[in-house]
Amino acid sequence: MHGNAVVVRLKSLYALQNIRCILKDLKLHEGRVLCMGGFMVLIDFSSKDRAVMARDEIVGNKVVNEVGSLFGKVIKGARVERIGLDNSFQYLGVLVNHGNRIQDEAFIRWRGETFKVWVV
Structure with missing residues (x-):
């Protein structure tokens, strides 16, 4: 195995x-x-x-948390649920060192392809 x-x-x-x-x-x-x-x-x-x-x-939660960690320290991790929910967005808490609203994008590589994700 x-x-x-x-x-x-x-x-x-x-x-x-x-x-x-x-x-x-x-x-x-x-x-x-x-x-x-x-x-x-x-x-x-x-x-x-x-x-x-x-x-x-x-390991869906890990990926979402890693995206969040690009912007600061993740203090409330994602909870990606697989059954019956829309997983096109997730919430997590990120501690940043400024007061500005985060509105940016990140790129994820998965199975040889690159995907853009938006972070707000």
Whole structure:
């Protein structure tokens, strides 16, 4: 399974109970879920590409927080939810050293492509 699996620590019992539905929503339903104990699960995929795709989807909060950290210290992190919500925008708290409103753009590279995101 080396390279074809992702180990995930879930943060709620709801996520643990619904991990297969969550994977289906992410179009990653072919992953085989193995419980490791507690809130830890191992998700085994048929290929390394699928495992990398899963990892990229699962770490959505990290990406949003990294964009926020370009403008200051993140003091209230993002909470990207996957089920049934519009994820085209996210809120997070950033401590800056000025009083001006932030209105800028940043670029994210994902799977060899560059995407522009707007930050307000």
